[in-house]
Amino acid sequence: xxxxxxxxxxxxxxxxxxxxxxVICGWLIILITVTMIIFLAVKGIQSFTDSGLSLxxxxxxxxxxxxxxxxxxxxxxxxxxSMLVSLxxxxxxxxxxxxxxxxxxxxxxKWFVSLLKPVLELLVGIPSVVYGWLGVTILVPxxxxxxxGSGFSLLAGIIVLSLMILPxxxxxxxxxxxxxxxxxxxASYGLGSTRxxxxxxxxxxxxxxxxxxxxxxxxxxxFGEALAVQxxxxxxxxxPSGLDSPTATLTSILTMDMxxxxxxxxxxxxxxxxxLILLLIxxxxxAVIRLVGPRKER
Amino acid sequence: MTARMIDKVWTGxxxxxxxxxxxxxxxxxxxxxxxxxxxxxPEFLFGxxxxxxxxxxxGPQLLNSFYLLVVTLLLSVPISxxxxxxxxxxxxxxxxxxxxxxxxxxxxxxxxxxxxxFGLLAFVTLTGWGYTLLGGALAVTIxxxxxxxxxxxTAILDVPANVKEGSLALGATRWQTLVKxxxxxxxxxxxxxxxxxxxxxxxxxxxxxxxxxxxTPMLRxxxxxxxxxxxxxxxxxxxxxxVHIWKLNSEGIVPDAKLIAAKSAAVxxxxxxxxxxxxxxxxxxxxRYFSGGRRARRARGERSxxx
Numbered sequence: 001x002x003x004x005x006x007x008x009x010x011x012x013x014x015x016x017x018x019x020x021x022x023v024i025c026g027w028l029i030i031l032i033t034v035t036m037i038i039f040l041a042v043k044g045i046q047s048f049t050d051s052g053l054s055l056x057x058x059x060x061x062x063x064x065x066x067x068x069x070x071x072x073x074x075x076x077x078x079x080x081x082s083m084l085v086s087l088x089x090x091x092x093x094x095x096x097x098x099x100x101x102x103x104x105x106x107x108x109x110k111w112f113v114s115l116l117k118p119v120l121e122l123l124v125g126i127p128s129v130v131y132g133w134l135g136v137t138i139l140v141p142x143x144x145x146x147x148x149g150s151g152f153s154l155l156a157g158i159i160v161l162s163l164m165i166l167p168x169x170x171x172x173x174x175x176x177x178x179x180x181x182x183x184x185x186x187a188s189y190g191l192g193s194t195r196x197x198x199x200x201x202x203x204x205x206x207x208x209x210x211x212x213x214x215x216x217x218x219x220x221x222x223f224g225e226a227l228a229v230q231x232x233x234x235x236x237x238x239x240p241s242g243l244d245s246p247t248a249t250l251t252s253i254l255t256m257d258m259x260x261x262x263x264x265x266x267x268x269x270x271x272x273x274x275x276l277i278l279l280l281i282x283x284x285x286x287a288v289i290r291l292v293g294p295r296k297e298r
Numbered sequence: 299m300t301a302r303m304i305d306k307v308w309t310g311x312x313x314x315x316x317x318x319x320x321x322x323x324x325x326x327x328x329x330x331x332x333x334x335x336x337x338x339x340p341e342f343l344f345g346x347x348x349x350x351x352x353x354x355x356x357g358p359q360l361l362n363s364f365y366l367l368v369v370t371l372l373l374s375v376p377i378s379x380x381x382x383x384x385x386x387x388x389x390x391x392x393x394x395x396x397x398x399x400x401x402x403x404x405x406x407x408x409x410x411x412x413x414x415x416f417g418l419l420a421f422v423t424l425t426g427w428g429y430t431l432l433g434g435a436l437a438v439t440i441x442x443x444x445x446x447x448x449x450x451x452t453a454i455l456d457v458p459a460n461v462k463e464g465s466l467a468l469g470a471t472r473w474q475t476l477v478k479x480x481x482x483x484x485x486x487x488x489x490x491x492x493x494x495x496x497x498x499x500x501x502x503x504x505x506x507x508x509x510x511x512x513x514t515p516m517l518r519x520x521x522x523x524x525x526x527x528x529x530x531x532x533x534x535x536x537x538x539x540x541v542h543i544w545k546l547n548s549e550g551i552v553p554d555a556k557l558i559a560a561k562s563a564a565v566x567x568x569x570x571x572x573x574x575x576x577x578x579x580x581x582x583x584x585x586r587y588f589s590g591g592r593r594a595r596r597a598r599g600e601r602s603x604x605x
Contacts, residue, residue, distance in 0.1 A: 025380025033401035127501025194305035224409025
């Protein structure tokens with residue numbers, strides 16, 4: 001009798017402890033995210049509250065010269081650099097990714113799909129420093145030969161990034177296409193269309209919300225990628241004059257300079273503001289995805 | 299051009315793109331493995347790096363990468379399992395769950411350098427630890443949490459409802475049902491996901507630059523527990539293999555910096571292959587084990603014989 005009572009109590013305790021653990025973990029997710037945002041926001045606004053820099057100077061000036069007299073902290077180079085490099089990567093990557101997604105869903109024979117899937121998984125798995133290393137050892141010398149100059153350039157960054165975001169966009173676009181009901185395809189065939197006509201005029205438009213989500217996620221990934229870009233883009237503090245000219249991005253300047261500056265100095269604070277800008281831009285991408293993405297049922 | 303011709307041309311284009319992407323991956327592996335030939339030599343894999351002379355190894359960096367991976371998994375698997383259970387089993391659909399999902403989405407889309415900088419604030423400066431392996435593990439845990447939580451949640455949700463109902467009907471409590479019936483059925487899918495994210499942790503770099511640091515102390519296995527020289531001390535700086543490649547590229551002063559970077563890249567590529575194959579193998583083996591493959595087949599066989 002006593003034993004049975006004990007057993008029942010243990011069971012109740014187990015239920016209680018297990019449940020509490022799960023709830024704590026759920027809340028921990030919220031706690032971490034909110035703490036992270038608060039920390040970065042507090043640190044990021046110190047440029048304006050402590051160091052007396054002006055927001056408009058920072059966003060609109062392209063002069064970054066923290067060592068000069070007076071020091072200048074214009075972040076426009078990095079913002080423009082980040083935008084150009086990630087939009088450029090998207091321009092190359094999105095069409096290829098869409099083609100791959102269509103191919104995998106509607107055209108490729110089964111054995112080809114089972115070959116392509118691991119290939120994409122491996123492409124995702126390759127670490128960003130290895131992409132950067134490949135860029136430095138193969139791409140940069142090639143560009144040097146073609147265009148002259150150092151080879152470290154906006155174009156090098158664009159090409160490296162386009163490869164890195166290709167699997168991301170492909171897998172999301174492929175899922176979106178797979179979710180289009182087969183009946184659409186059949187109806188289109190029934191009306192006498194060819195496969196290409198059915199794909200281009202029926203299937204792709206039907207999946208456009210999902211495809212757009214993939215594209216924005218790819219853009220976000222390109223925007224946030226740090227080391228591979230830093231290794232090939234040249235990191236000169238000026239706006240690019242063309243595809244073959246070196247420049248710098250938000251992530252590349254953060255990667256290089258944060259360790260060289262002393263906590264609390266205007267230079268250091270300005271870098272934290274760049275980190276905050278990066279954070280705000282990724283919020284922007286999340287908002288866009290929520291707007292364009294397909295409505296979730298559940 | 300007729301519609302039929304256009305269709306043929308596009309089919310050709312699609313094939314060309316797919317073949318080109320496969321070719322590109324093969325090309326990458328060929329370049330990395332040929333330029334980094336010799337990476338399998340033990341004196342490279344386990345040797346000490348040299349600051350001035352050619353011929354140094356990557357022993358400490360490789361150790362750091364693996365140790366960081368283990369510590370990170372120890373931190374992130376329980377948390378994401380708990381959060382996954384919460385989302386799949388306990389949480390009522392509503393505002394809080396919506397907010398947790400938003401948080402997960404935010405966390406997942408943060409650039410890893412931003413998480414690294416948060417790590418610099420929280421685990422390096424605020425705690426006063428300086429650059430430590432534990433700080434790196436905590437920071438990369440944040441990057442890893444959303445993906446792993448998602449994996450655990452979907453694995454639990456994918457378990458057929460009758461498994462759960464059967465257990466509950468036999469009088470088990472909710473937690474007992476979860477631990478003894480649902481989780482075992484969800485494990486194959488989870489293990490695959492964990493191995494794949496292990497590969498991602500292994501290849502992560504940007505987050506470690508400002509958390510685990512760019513250096514490694516001279517490690518000695520006979521050092522005290524509290525000493526920075528003890529390889530297993532989590533409160534010591536730990537440069538990972540990925541950070542090592544990046545550092546060699548930007549400020550390598552060793553005469554053979556290029557070769558070391560190439561060989562290290564080759565090691566990373568092999569690791570990527572290994573993690574992917576391991577995930578595949580684990581998923582097929584575990585699926586067979588947990589679905590009771592042989593027993594089920596025998597049972598089916600007997601039934602058909604009886605009929």
